[in-house]
Amino acid sequence: xxxxxxxxxxxxxxxxxxxxxxxxxxxxxxxxxxxxxxxxxxxxxxxxxxxxxxxxxxxxxxxxxxxxxxxxxxxxxxxxxxxxxxxxxxxxxxxxxxxxxxxxxxxxxxxxxxxxxxxxxxxxxxxxxxxxxxxxxxxxxxxxxxxxxxxxxxxxxxxxxxxxxxxxxxxxxxxxxxxxxxxxxxxxxxxxxxxxxxxxxxxxxxxxxxxxxxxxxxxxxxxxxxxxxxxxxxxxxxxxxxxxxxxxxxxxxxxxxxxxxxxxxxxxxxxxxxxxxxxxxxxxxxxxxxxxxxxxxxxxxxxxxxxxxxxxxxxxxxxxxxxxxxxxxxxxxxxxxxxxxxxxxxxxxxxxxxxxxxxxxxxxxxxxxxxxxxxxxxxxxxxxxxxxxxxxxxxxxxxxxxxxxxxxxxxxxx
Ligand SMILES: [Zn+2]
Numbered sequence: 472x473x474x475x476x477x478x479x480x481x482x483x484x485x486x487x488x489x490x491x492x493x494x495x496x497x498x499x500x501x502x503x504x505x506x507x508x509x510x511x512x513x514x515x516x517x518x519x520x521x522x523x524x525x526x527x528x529x530x531x532x533x534x535x536x537x538x539x540x541x542x543x544x545x546x547x548x549x550x551x552x553x554x555x556x557x558x559x560x561x562x563x564x565x566x567x568x569x570x571x572x573x574x575x576x577x578x579x580x581x582x583x584x585x586x587x588x589x590x591x592x593x594x595x596x597x598x599x600x601x602x603x604x605x606x607x608x609x610x611x612x613x614x615x616x617x618x619x620x621x622x623x624x625x626x627x628x629x630x631x632x633x634x635x636x637x638x639x640x641x642x643x644x645x646x647x648x649x650x651x652x653x654x655x656x657x658x659x660x661x662x663x664x665x666x667x668x669x670x671x672x673x674x675x676x677x678x679x680x681x682x683x684x685x686x687x688x689x690x691x692x693x694x695x696x697x698x699x700x701x702x703x704x705x706x707x708x709x710x711x712x713x714x715x716x717x718x719x720x721x722x723x724x725x726x727x728x729x730x731x732x733x734x735x736x737x738x739x740x741x742x743x744x745x746x747x748x749x750x751x752x753x754x755x756x757x758x759x760x761x762x763x764x765x766x767x768x769x770x771x772x773x774x775x776x777x778x779x780x781x782x783x784x785x786x787x788x789x790x791x792x793x794x795x796x797x798x799x800x801x802x803x804x805x806x807x808x809x810x811x812x813x814x815x816x817x818x819x820x821x822x823x824x825x826x827x828x829x830x831x832x833x834x835x836x837x838x839x840x841x842x843x844x845x846x847x848x849x850x851x852x853x854x855x856x857x858x859x860x861x862x863x864x865x866x867x868x869x870x871x872x873x874x875x876x877x878x879x880x881x882x883x884x885x
Contacts, residue, residue: 474787475550481812486542488815492866493531493538499863500527508860510877514850515860526602526857533598537590544586545808549788554579554804558790567796569635575800576631584620602857604711611708618671630656638779638799646776650769665718665725675702675727686742687726694749694839699725707731712856715744717752724752735855740848743840750835756828775806818869825872833883842883849879
């Protein structure tokens with residue numbers, strides 16, 4: 472009972488906090504819609520600024536639906552007895568055993584994904600479409616969905632099976648073994664993603680532009696990296712938004728440009744953007760984040776190891792544990808429902824660290840490329856992606872992984 476109350480209070484706190492922050496952001500963006508901020512008057516015109524405001528507001532409005540669906544779904548699965556019902560039905564149909572547990576996890580994920588489809592569809596074909604960003608056809612959207620489901624099953628099913636198996640036979644320290652498995656699995660997926668998974672969704676072609684290639688190569692040598700090839704990805708098949716990224720572990724880096732980025736930026740600006748990305752790599756932002764993630768998941772697995780043996784953990788969340796067969800899948804699913812409620816309140820810590828890393832990568836880029844070029848590139852990207860220049864400061868503190876445009880550009884000018 473106490474646990475049920477604590478869970479309900481946490482759910483309400485989460486929802487209240489999310490709604491309050493979104494409300495603040497909406498008011499702030501709407502209030503600043505009528506004028507371009509002084510620092511940007513010479514580079515961004517009023518229609519562009521207003522488009523960014525409207526786009527931000529449209530995404531926030533859709534976000535309300537997303538929050539509502541998530542909260543209702545969470546309640547339906549737990550306190551309203553949804554998970555218990557699905558479990559009972561599958562038990563009557565399949566009988567106790569590993570197959571029933573796997574079916575429970577799959578059924579749970581399938582129902583959740585299907586219920587989230589309307590928001591995802593609306594996001595792509597209404598919001599992104601309305602602002603001219605969507606390049607996807609309905610056919611591509613469906614084929615992405617099916618491919619994603621197949622990849623998810625092929626990669627996910629063996630992992631779920633292995634975790635459930637360890638829960639069953641691993642004794643008191645199953646969670647430690649499961650954690651080692653999770654870490655190994657995550658590294659494996661990172662390793663095979665660029666060569667085996669990403670090509671299922673996009674085409675990667677070697678960069679043709681010899682001039683740009685030479686510039687990027689020099690930049691990488693200057694900063695102590697070896698390039699494992701430069702590729703152009705057909706991001707424009709799905710969206711007009713642009714990006715560039717690195718893949719590969721260690722010093723060998725494969726550089727991937729979205730074709731949309733190549734259209735938007737000139738060669739100097741490209742170099743500056745890449746220097747920023749190399750800054751992240753040089754300062755080990757990614758491995759550090761991974762190690763932190765692994766430590767957090769170790770704590771999480773230990774908590775799951777303990778919670779899965781506590782009857783109140785099940786009954787408090789609307790589920791009757793079985794007396795004569797395994798409850799491992801139930802424990803896993805309930806745990807995955809509760810954890811986001813706890814980690815949400817720590818979002819500002821992660822956001823603050825990420826914003827600090829962005830400043831560091833900008834400083835690195837100013838050192839190894841030209842700060843003025845990076846400034847130009849950022850302004851173009853803010854414009855082309857319709858990012859708001861006037862976010863609510865508290866919303867930024869809580870959610871934003873990147874510092875606001877005004878602060879970033881001010882530092883690059885200094
Ligand atoms: Zn960055």
